[in-house]
Amino acid sequence: MRSLEQWLAHQERAHPQPIDLGLERLQRVLERLQWTQPAVPVITVAGTNGKGSVAAYASAMLGAAGYRVGTFTSPHLRDYRERIRVHDAWVSADALVEAFERIESACRDVSLTFFEYNTLAALLVFEAAHLDAWVLEVGMGGRLDAVNVVDPSVAVVVSIGFDHQEFLGSTLEAIAREKAGIFRAGTPAVLGSDGMPEVLESCARALGAPLKRLGREYDFTRHADRWRYRGPRWDLADLPAPSLLGDTQFANAAAAVAAVEELASRLDVPSRAIAAGLGSVHLAGRFQVIDAGHLQWILDVAHNPAAARVLAHNLRARPIAGRTLAVCGILADKDADGVAAELADRIDEWWMASTHGARGTSAAALAERMAPHLRTPIHLAGDIARACTDALAAAGPRDRIVVFGSFHTVGPAMDWLEARALLPSGALREYTLPPRVP
Secondary structure, eight states: OOOHHHHHHHHHHSSSSSOOOOSHHHHHHHHHHTOOOOSSOEEEEEOSSSHHHHHHHHHHHHHHTTOOEEEEOOOOSSOGGGGEEESSSEEOHHHHHHHHHHHHHHHTTOOOOHHHHHHHHHHHHHHHHTOSEEEEEOSSSSTTSGGGGSOOSEEEEOOOOSOOHHHHOSSHHHHHHHHGGGOOTTSOEEEOSTTOOHHHHHHHHHHTOOEEEBTTTBEEEEETTEEEEEOSSOEEEEEEOOSSOSTHHHHHHHHHHHHHHTTTTTSOOOHHHHHHHHHHOOOTTSSEEEEETTEEEEEEOOOSHHHHHHHHHHHHHSOOSSOEEEEEOOOTTSOHHHHHHHHTTTOSEEEEEOOOSTTOOOHHHHHHHHGGGOOSOEEEESSHHHHHHHHHHHOOTTOEEEEESOHHHHHHHHHHHHHTTOSOOOOOOEEOOOOOOO
């Protein structure tokens, strides 16, 4: 019997292409597994940025109302089990191995990508757990993403920006059309940002998917540290600020409330559960601030220009007495030039770090791309740990160090911080409870 680590190694080489969008392979395997669509409500969340936050808020609100929720997200920071959570606990390694064995026996002549194995495992784990609701984060795009084999009860598109253009298209309209692929006839389509491409609305109308747009069918207003949500069913006048930091989190939280609101006819979620859920979310690597004595660390997975713009805004909104140093690692297929342009006036000194793997890039190559946009000192490091060490050595007592650029950057930085007892404990327990009898 293969261990979990052996299964993951096998899946990385099982398909000739690491990314191969399309649903036909998954549907063939699901038919052999005799899998059926879930009978419980499903929230599917797509978008260039913010989808992990929206998924986390929605899951937390449903959980606070007493429901058992399965949450699927990707990628992971440090442990593969982060991707599949049952009732806010990691899936167990044994449950994953069992799911992978079932999938492999059904594959036969079908080869799957790493992410397709991941998605199918989540579907099998959630099915066995007899949950009350599912929250699924789309991996890439929407129309051809593996998650789109599931028919949602509510479909959310949080934001549209440039990322994965080689797969999704070179214009915002093309990217939006791909993400609109999660919409279904008669199923509410929640749009979580202002000013998104019109094609999202036209796709929803063509399908007969009821639109729920920020600033139109639902909205929010802020009052100091409190805020108000107004939608077609709910008027929640005194909500606590979202627990995740940054102004954009209010819009993300509102999109999550808008999605949960659409489940009201099937799941009763009282206002106290909305408030409790908003305040309970802890999502590593999303403008995560760690105070380490007189020095502050900020971890952010921002990896495209739109996310870098939000990071720059959040840094500007939290001024400090000292300097802001950056540890930056960005994958080769990302718009490092655009990221540099967004953050050029926020960073006083840079440590460019090599990232490894098929999509990694060297520190020297990254610096060559970003340097034309920067006016502050740049240093090179062979890996994230070396960059963190060197940045810490250069930091003064009132400085802060921002580690950003990718999950592949923040994850190793968290390992480095934990080794120095600087990382707060945040690991979830494994989900080991037996499935509930339906």
